[in-house]
Amino acid sequence: MNVLEIGTGTGYSTALMCHRLGSECVTSIETNEGVARRARAALTGSGHTPHLVVGDGRAGHRAGAPYDRLIATCGFRSIPPAWLEQVRPGGVILTTLRGWMRSLGLVKLIVTGDSASGWFSEDDPSFMIARRQDAPESLGRVPGPDDGTVRKATYEPEVLTSSRPAFMAQLAVPDARFFSMALEGGPVNTFLLDSVTDSFAVLAPTDGGGWQVRQGGPRRLWDAVESAMGTWEEYGSPNTAAFGVTVSHDQQVVWLGNPNGPQWPLPS
Numbered sequence: 001m002n003v004l005e006i007g008t009g010t011g012y013s014t015a016l017m018c019h020r021l022g023s024e025c026v027t028s029i030e031t032n033e034g035v036a037r038r039a040r041a042a043l044t045g046s047g048h049t050p051h052l053v054v055g056d057g058r059a060g061h062r063a064g065a066p067y068d069r070l071i072a073t074c075g076f077r078s079i080p081p082a083w084l085e086q087v088r089p090g091g092v093i094l095t096t097l098r099g100w101m102r103s104l105g106l107v108k109l110i111v112t113g114d115s116a117s118g119w120f121s122e123d124d125p126s127f128m129i130a131r132r133q134d135a136p137e138s139l140g141r142v143p144g145p146d147d148g149t150v151r152k153a154t155y156e157p158e159v160l161t162s163s164r165p166a167f168m169a170q171l172a173v174p175d176a177r178f179f180s181m182a183l184e185g186g187p188v189n190t191f192l193l194d195s196v197t198d199s200f201a202v203l204a205p206t207d208g209g210g211w212q213v214r215q216g217g218p219r220r221l222w223d224a225v226e227s228a229m230g231t232w233e234e235y236g237s238p239n240t241a242a243f244g245v246t247v248s249h250d251q252q253v254v255w256l257g258n259p260n261g262p263q264w265p266l267p268s
């Protein structure tokens with residue numbers, strides 16, 4: 001098989017593939033020049049001579065296409081369109097998807113012409129986010145104490161940190177990040193901020209023991225999180241193996257149960 005790897009790193013996984021397939025069938029892309037240089041030395045030293053490319057793995061490597069397999073060992077927010085063009089129909093893309101709040105997990109996609117589809121694995125592996133996919137430095141506008149509209153929250157901010165609910169939150173608000181802090185010596189509030197649409201949700205405990213949420217901006221972030229949580233509970237609170245991804249040139253979605261089930265778009 002002809003394989004494209006994204007994220008050469010130390011060269012260890014590249015060496016394993018060379019051992020199995022022969023160096024001439026392995027192409028590996030690393031974005032960091034120094035890391036790529038060390039990997040080349042290590043691979044040459046162990047008798048392997050794969051095709052090593054320094055560049056951005058999102059572009060793939062057209063010269064070596066078509067590939068039977070593409071494996072990425074860094075996390076992407078969505079599937080780069082070049083991968084669909086360079087992996088042959090029937091070929092496989094294996095990558096971790098991740099967001100700015102957490103990893104979504106490992107997905108195995110079968111390519112069929114100009115689209116690809118497949119399921120998440122049950123385990124929850126995570127890689128560093130790929131360079132040029134990382135979050136903007138600024139978290140976005142932190143709202144003032146009177147900004148936004150208030151309602152009672154159905155779910156607590158713990159949704160953002162506990163494993164399976166956090167997967168749903170990542171799907172529901174793909175451009176958001178959060179932090180918690182005490183306001184002027186008061187209780188700890190959780191701020192969920194979306195710097196792309198400039199939207200916010202602030203969760204605060206109420207005297208009655210529940211939570212309230214104050215939301216503003218073009219996207220009602222907590223409404224989206226609660227709607228995704230409701231759907232997930234309706235489907236029996238499944239693990240990641242119940243979810244899949246379909247990718248085409250005009251859209252990429254994560255679905256629950258089957259490709260026509262509830263859907264959440266991946267960021268383009």
Ligand SMILES: C[S@@+](CC[C@H](N)C(=O)[O-])C[C@H]1O[C@@H](n2cnc3c(N)ncnc32)[C@H](O)[C@@H]1O
Nearest residue numbers: 007009010012013030031056057073074130131
């Ligand atoms: C977890 S390490 C890879 C581990 C590697 N497969 C090994 O066996 O050592 C992730 C690597 O991906 C590289 N990387 C990050 N973003 C990238 C991108 N956009 N294109 C190519 N490589 C990237 C990083 O520099 C890092 O070396």
